[in-house]
Amino acid sequence: MARGLKKDLTSYGDPGFSLFLRRAFIKAMGFSDDALERPIVGITDTYSDYNPCHGNVPDLIEALKRGVLLAGALPMVFPTISIHESFAHPTSMFLRNLLAMETEEMIRAQPMDAVVLIGGCDKTLPAQIMAAASVDLPAILLPVGPMVTGHHRGEVLGACTDCRRLWGKHRAGQMDEAELEQVNARLVPSVGTCAVMGTASTMACLTEAMGLSLPLTAAVPATHAERRRLAEATGRRAAALAVAGGPRPSQILGPGALHNAAAVLHAIGGSTNGLIHLAAIAGRLGRPLDYQAFDDLGRRVPVLVNLKPSGQHYMQHFHDAGGVPRLLRELADLLVTDAPTVAGGTIADAIAAAEEVPGQDVIRPRASPISAEGALAVLRGNLAPLGAVIKQSAATARLMQHTGRAVVFEDVEDMGRRIDDPALDVGPDDVLVLRNTGPRGAPGMPEAGYLPIPRKLLQQGVKDMVRISDARMSGTAFGTIVLHVAPESAVGGPLALVRNGDPIRLDVPGRRIDLVVPEAELAARAAAAPARPPPLPARGYARLFQEHVTQADRGCDFDFLV
Numbered sequence: 001m002a003r004g005l006k007k008d009l010t011s012y013g014d015p016g017f018s019l020f021l022r023r024a025f026i027k028a029m030g031f032s033d034d035a036l037e038r039p040i041v042g043i044t045d046t047y048s049d050y051n052p053c054h055g056n057v058p059d060l061i062e063a064l065k066r067g068v069l070l071a072g073a074l075p076m077v078f079p080t081i082s083i084h085e086s087f088a089h090p091t092s093m094f095l096r097n098l099l100a101m102e103t104e105e106m107i108r109a110q111p112m113d114a115v116v117l118i119g120g121c122d123k124t125l126p127a128q129i130m131a132a133a134s135v136d137l138p139a140i141l142l143p144v145g146p147m148v149t150g151h152h153r154g155e156v157l158g159a160c161t162d163c164r165r166l167w168g169k170h171r172a173g174q175m176d177e178a179e180l181e182q183v184n185a186r187l188v189p190s191v192g193t194c195a196v197m198g199t200a201s202t203m204a205c206l207t208e209a210m211g212l213s214l215p216l217t218a219a220v221p222a223t224h225a226e227r228r229r230l231a232e233a234t235g236r237r238a239a240a241l242a243v244a245g246g247p248r249p250s251q252i253l254g255p256g257a258l259h260n261a262a263a264v265l266h267a268i269g270g271s272t273n274g275l276i277h278l279a280a281i282a283g284r285l286g287r288p289l290d291y292q293a294f295d296d297l298g299r300r301v302p303v304l305v306n307l308k309p310s311g312q313h314y315m316q317h318f319h320d321a322g323g324v325p326r327l328l329r330e331l332a333d334l335l336v337t338d339a340p341t342v343a344g345g346t347i348a349d350a351i352a353a354a355e356e357v358p359g360q361d362v363i364r365p366r367a368s369p370i371s372a373e374g375a376l377a378v379l380r381g382n383l384a385p386l387g388a389v390i391k392q393s394a395a396t397a398r399l400m401q402h403t404g405r406a407v408v409f410e411d412v413e414d415m416g417r418r419i420d421d422p423a424l425d426v427g428p429d430d431v432l433v434l435r436n437t438g439p440r441g442a443p444g445m446p447e448a449g450y451l452p453i454p455r456k457l458l459q460q461g462v463k464d465m466v467r468i469s470d471a472r473m474s475g476t477a478f479g480t481i482v483l484h485v486a487p488e489s490a491v492g493g494p495l496a497l498v499r500n501g502d503p504i505r506l507d508v509p510g511r512r513i514d515l516v517v518p519e520a521e522l523a524a525r526a527a528a529a530p531a532r533p534p535p536l537p538a539r540g541y542a543r544l545f546q547e548h549v550t551q552a553d554r555g556c557d558f559d560f561l562v
Contacts, residue, residue, distance in 0.1 A: 067235020192222025266374025271475020280555025438488025
């Protein structure tokens with residue numbers, strides 16, 4: 001099998017000429033013949049001026065290249081698109097599959113014997129894992145790491161749970177514009193991903209739990225020297241993968257890896273987005289995610305990580321407490337500990353090397369959990385035949401069993417127009433319903449599921465109420481919020497049939513979400529108003545997305561990539 005520069009030659013009809021031409025052009029970069037004979041490690045470059053989360057990527061690349069060179073291989077950096085949550089229109093989820101496709105094709109198109117994938121901001125790591133699973137070239141991931149915390153008036157701050165909390169105070173009239181501007185300058189004090197257990201941190205932890213990154217890479221802050229040392233070690237390991245030809249993702253991402261990722265997702269108080277991404281990764285492996293098994297696991301795995309939004313602390317504190325390896329030790333009897341890792345050993349090896357930190361309160365013992373059950377619960381019922389999800393670890397206990405009347409918003413624009421209207425007919429016991437915000441309806445399933453509390457209720461002191469949608473929400477968000485209702489309303493899901501005033505019953509312990517309306521009435525409504533999917537865009541990626549995106553229960557991947 002061809003290796004290094006001889007691999008995947010451009011088709012000119014003459015392989016000898018193809019290699020001759022390739023060598024001629026690459027020598028323009030100043031490479032020696034000795035360098036060009038080495039195994040090649042590709043390194044993805046996800047840096048962009050639009051992506052402050054990835055602001056440390058240039059430093060990481062230098063450390064990676066150093067590690068690759070020290071181990072005797074040749075590093076080759078290549079760019080891919082860079083997706084940031086706050087800068088991607090209409091939503092980052094719309095572009096996740098594009099990044100996965102581009103990454104897959106660029107790995108296939110260029111000669112490399114192994115690849116290092118650098119990601120961080122929410123959709124990048126899952127897109128890269130999806131690509132790696134599809135290509136099945138030896139691969140290792142390097143998360144960029146979380147930002148450090150900031151401070152305001154003696155209070156520790158970190159994006160982005162505190163962003164939402166403090167914005168809520170401003171909307172309620174409890175924080176003026178001047179203080180809001182002060183806070184705005186302090187919430188994001190450094191490069192790196194969100195400082196709480198949002199989607200970026202969740203996916204970094206899941207990546208490590210699946211064995212696709214080196215131990216401790218999930219939680220070391222982006223600005224710490226240790227992050228660069230881990231990058232160098234990742235480069236060394238990538239060179240070893242290139243020489244050995246493995247292990248490949250297909251050898252690491254077995255049922256045990258997916259089980260371990262699911263357990264960690266529950267235990268860290270992880271993002272609801274993590275479930276969608278895990279479903280997409282499982283789909284690429286030909287192993288559809290079993291939502292019932294995931295929920296059953298959550299009955300046994302408690303939340304042990306005391307981080308916002310489910311707890312009190314921040315990612316740098318999780319690192320100081322021992323990070324993912326220390327958490328894995330606490331969960332060992334619930335894990336598949338002989339699952340292999342890209343480091344060359346097993347999860348058991350990572351557990352054996354875990355640091356014990358006396359007196360820390362970030363990784364709780366099983367006897368003293370943050371929540372007795374896992375972070376996420378999968379709901380079913382006549383409102384969600386294919387399932388919905390709630391982050392029960394960040395919800396309000398008194399609302400976990402609740403019946404209220406529906407207050408319906410047709411789409412994001414309708415919600416924006418009416419949510420703060422003083423004339424809106426809404427009370428604290430009502431259920432806010434947002435539809436037409438799913439994979440096809442929006443499109444791209446935006447993070448609009450964190451419906452804001454109507455201003456007039458905020459001013460009355462209401463801090464939470466039941467909210468339901470076919471959208472997503474940020475992993476940094478909190479509240480009693482039912483998400484990912486499938487099938488979505490735009491393709492005829494039952495959410496489309498809800499009317500203002502309808503009773504909706506939420507029963508999280510019973511894992512139910514139901515519209516309390518006779519089935520005959522629902523059938524009549526469906527017949528009178530058949531589903532009207534949004535019109536297909538005329539061209540381009542938007543049309544591809546609308547034609548091929550799957551529902552939330554299958555990870556919102558494209559049907560032809562599963």
